[in-house]
Amino acid sequence: MIQITNLHFAYGKRRVLYDGLTLRLSPGSIYGLLGPNGAGKSTLFRLMAGLLFPKQGAIQVAGHDPAKRRPAFLQDIFLLPEEVYTPAMRIREYVTLNAPFYPRFDYRQFAGYLAEFGLTEDERLNEISYGQKKKVLIGFGLATNTAVLLMDEPTNGLDIPSKAQFRRLVAGAADENRIVVISTHQVRDLETLIDPVIILTEGHQVIQAPMEVISERLWFGLVPRLEDVQGTIFYSERAIGGYAVVARPDAVRLRQAMSRVDLEWLFNAVQAHPDYMHTLFSDTKTLTHA
Numbered sequence: 001m002i003q004i005t006n007l008h009f010a011y012g013k014r015r016v017l018y019d020g021l022t023l024r025l026s027p028g029s030i031y032g033l034l035g036p037n038g039a040g041k042s043t044l045f046r047l048m049a050g051l052l053f054p055k056q057g058a059i060q061v062a063g064h065d066p067a068k069r070r071p072a073f074l075q076d077i078f079l080l081p082e083e084v085y086t087p088a089m090r091i092r093e094y095v096t097l098n099a100p101f102y103p104r105f106d107y108r109q110f111a112g113y114l115a116e117f118g119l120t121e122d123e124r125l126n127e128i129s130y131g132q133k134k135k136v137l138i139g140f141g142l143a144t145n146t147a148v149l150l151m152d153e154p155t156n157g158l159d160i161p162s163k164a165q166f167r168r169l170v171a172g173a174a175d176e177n178r179i180v181v182i183s184t185h186q187v188r189d190l191e192t193l194i195d196p197v198i199i200l201t202e203g204h205q206v207i208q209a210p211m212e213v214i215s216e217r218l219w220f221g222l223v224p225r226l227e228d229v230q231g232t233i234f235y236s237e238r239a240i241g242g243y244a245v246v247a248r249p250d251a252v253r254l255r256q257a258m259s260r261v262d263l264e265w266l267f268n269a270v271q272a273h274p275d276y277m278h279t280l281f282s283d284t285k286t287l288t289h290a
């Protein structure tokens with residue numbers, strides 16, 4: 001469990017990033033953390049990992065106060081940063097040096113990921129591409145089997161087939177004891193993987209909701225004309241044959257048309273109507289998907 005209660009944070013005297021953030025994340029889910037540039041996604045990860053400290057409020061991660069950085073906490077959390085830096089050594093040496101920090105590290109599992117990504121342990125981390133380095137660290141992070149796995153923009157730098165591999169490997173490594181949180185701008189990369197979603201807005205609002213609830217409370221679809229929607233449209237964009245729309249389900253005459261959550265449209269709708277969306281999902285912060 002990750003429990004964030006009334007978190008306040010700012011870098012020095014700069015703009016306040018969190019002004020009373022409260023969130024609860026439960027094991028058994030792959031959370032998607034979305035937000036505009038500068039909203040504070042990476043900062044939230046650093047706070048969860050104990051690399052930054054709250055100005056006020058409390059963070060509990062798997063029963064630990066991250067700020068204390070106790071060994072029992074550090075061996076149960078892995079943070080894959082957005083920008084990865086790797087030392088000039090072979091993958092094998094990297095694993096020999098770093099895996100012992102994680103008591104549940106599974107060497108065979110890691111070897112399987114490397115093989116999936118078409119890499120071998122003999123390769124030198126300073127002689128492979130950025131995307132390949134990222135794959136090594138994604139595999140390493142999954143193989144740590146920590147209770148908490150935080151991944152900041154993991155699909156940046158991955159080619160299209162690797163994104164599908166990534167989804168498959170993460171889905172396979174997630175289990176009922178693990179909390180996985182993935183931040184991303186590439187929502188289409190992860191649409192089928194993440195549930196629930198957490199969306200940060202510029203105005204410090206936070207929406208947290210399971211996909212199932214989102215699809216019950218909002219309608220996503222294509223309409224030939226905007227006049228086909230009676231009532232509030234939260235987001236629309238021109239599309240082939242009409243308009244892509246996020247609206248209230250009861251506002252759409254064409255309700256029989258299938259509605260499937262589109263995370264990119266949802267993201268835009270939340271940024272455009274943060275207060276309304278916050279109210280619409282105010283009761284879902286502690287819900288997890290079935």
Ligand SMILES: Nc1ncnc2c1ncn2[C@@H]1O[C@H](COP(=O)(O)OP(=O)(O)OP(=O)(O)O)[C@@H](O)[C@H]1O
Nearest residue numbers: 011014017035036037038039040041042043044082
């Ligand atoms: N070390 C730092 N010192 C001062 N300000 C910082 C520092 N790191 C980040 N910031 C500021 O804090 C804000 C949030 O940054 P953060 O990297 O957490 O955002 P983000 O949501 O991850 O952004 P992006 O989507 O662009 O990666 C930004 O305005 C950034 O300029």
